């Protein structure tokens with residue numbers, strides 16, 4: 001059996017779009033949400049430190065853009081197990097030739113796709129349907145004191161969210177705009 005994921009590189013070096021292979025029979029199917037052996041090949045740095053789930057009720061809701069500062073910079077594997085999202089990773093790696101550029105992909109229970117996001121990227125998404133359920137695999141523990149964020153509506157990022165934004169947390173909305181002095185994240 002070849003790999004359990006079909007891996008596609010994206011316009012920015014780093015994030016990888018993974019489509020899960022489903023092993024099916026008359027009862028239904030099985031697929032892997034995470035596979036350390038395969039993801040090591042894509043750069044996953046070590047043990048899984050945390051797995052989170054989130055529920056988002058209303059289409060149009062935007063969560064993010066979140067990241068953690070070193071030494072708690074983290075890789076994330078983002079999956080939607082119910083509903084569909086527009087998932088975005090923003091390159092914040094200091095000195096990167098694609099600094100402040102982003103990739104955006106549709107992840108859904110139906111398309112069986114996950115986005116593998118390296119450390120140095122901010123992550124956010126917009127729910128495209130109601131009743132979205134997400135699973136996040138993290139390579140670092142959550143540390144509130146290491147958390148950082150950018151506004152999903154920051155003009156410097158130019159993210160074209162597919163739907164009008166219906167809901168966003170005050171915290172996400174209130175990040176100050178990116179300035180020319182913003183140098184990004186260092187490992």
Ligand SMILES: Cc1cn([C@H]2C[C@H](O)[C@@H](COP(=O)(O)OP(=O)(O)O[C@H]3O[C@H](C)C(=O)[C@H](O)[C@H]3O)O2)c(=O)[nH]c1=O
Nearest residue numbers: 050052054063064065066067123124125136141142169
């Ligand atoms: C990430 C995290 C958060 N929390 C606490 C902090 C807040 O009190 C509460 C909600 O956190 P937040 O508003 O950051 O949740 P989201 O806006 O859904 O953020 C999530 O979605 C965006 C798009 C992401 O990329 C983040 O990884 C992920 O945190 O859970 C924890 O207790 N543990 C955790 O691991």
